[in-house]
Amino acid sequence: MDANLIVFLIMAVVAVGSALGMLLNRNAVYSALFLILNFATVAVFYIILGAPFIAMTQVTVYAGAIMVLFLFVIMLLGAEELAGGRVSIDWQKPAAVVLGLLLFAELFVVIFFRETVFSEFGETAIIGTPREIGLTLFNDYLLPFEITAFLLLAAMIGAIVIARRVRHKPNKQES
Amino acid sequence: MVPIEYYVGLSAVLFTIGALGVLTRRNAIIIFMSIELMLNSANLLFIAFARMYENLGGQIFVFFVMTVAAAEVAVGLALIVAVFRTKETINIDEASTLKG
Numbered sequence: 001m002d003a004n005l006i007v008f009l010i011m012a013v014v015a016v017g018s019a020l021g022m023l024l025n026r027n028a029v030y031s032a033l034f035l036i037l038n039f040a041t042v043a044v045f046y047i048i049l050g051a052p053f054i055a056m057t058q059v060t061v062y063a064g065a066i067m068v069l070f071l072f073v074i075m076l077l078g079a080e081e082l083a084g085g086r087v088s089i090d091w092q093k094p095a096a097v098v099l100g101l102l103l104f105a106e107l108f109v110v111i112f113f114r115e116t117v118f119s120e121f122g123e124t125a126i127i128g129t130p131r132e133i134g135l136t137l138f139n140d141y142l143l144p145f146e147i148t149a150f151l152l153l154a155a156m157i158g159a160i161v162i163a164r165r166v167r168h169k170p171n172k173q174e175s
Numbered sequence: 176m177v178p179i180e181y182y183v184g185l186s187a188v189l190f191t192i193g194a195l196g197v198l199t200r201r202n203a204i205i206i207f208m209s210i211e212l213m214l215n216s217a218n219l220l221f222i223a224f225a226r227m228y229e230n231l232g233g234q235i236f237v238f239f240v241m242t243v244a245a246a247e248v249a250v251g252l253a254l255i256v257a258v259f260r261t262k263e264t265i266n267i268d269e270a271s272t273l274k275g
Contacts, residue, residue, distance in 0.1 A: 120178070
């Protein structure tokens with residue numbers, strides 16, 4: 001086995017294991033920490049695939065900002081663990097597991113046992129350095145970039161409006 | 176280099192785990208984290224195919240996916256906080272007032 005394959009396998013095991021830890025942990029805080037580990041692992045894959053700038057963005061934006069927001073909300077609401085609660089559909093979990101495995105089997109067959117469009121990686125990688133990314137972003141993708149600015153503005157206003165505490169409840173109908 | 180099929184397979188595994196999280200868990204915050212996991216597996220595919228086609232467009236699109244994910248998380252967590260204020264829980268099975 002060559003070194004690339006060994007690195008890939010180790011990182012893949014960490015990525016899948018941390019994703020499973022996120023899925024199976026009862027405590028939401030541990031789930032969030034597992035997800036941070038998963039994002040960091042995926043950032044390593046980005047570096048291997050020639051996208052160092054995206055990898056750093058992944059670490060700062062995803063593992064940094066977004067997951068801090070998650071942890072903050074979990075601890076703000078005290079929602080580490082759900083206390084009981086009712087289940088609307090009894091057979092939801094078994095059905096979900098069966099359908100999930102079916103989805104995976106389908107993806108697996110499509111990827112590995114079909115005449116695919118995949119070709120080999122080229123020898124010379126085009127590296128997504130900040131300079132290259134910036135040139136492409138502001139030359140070829142300027143309009144989508146501006147649209148994301150509006151998207152973020154709308155999201156910010158929406159978050160403030162939705163999360164704002166209402167002072168007086170106009171008509172309280174249910175107790 | 177590892178063949179691209181391995182990266183696509185890993186992305187499929189992560190996507191399946193995320194889909195299972197959305198379908199099986201009832202904690203709204205964990206459902207959101209599973210959605211992030213699925214978006215992340217899609218990002219991994221974008222980067223892998225950008226490497227295969229030697230085109231930076233895939234890497235740019237990862238940026239846009241990250242932006243959309245950040246916006247979605249901000250609004251989604253605000254919604255969860257609003258639901259918690261009225262329901263005192265974030266169990267999504269309890270949020271069924273609209274059910275006829």
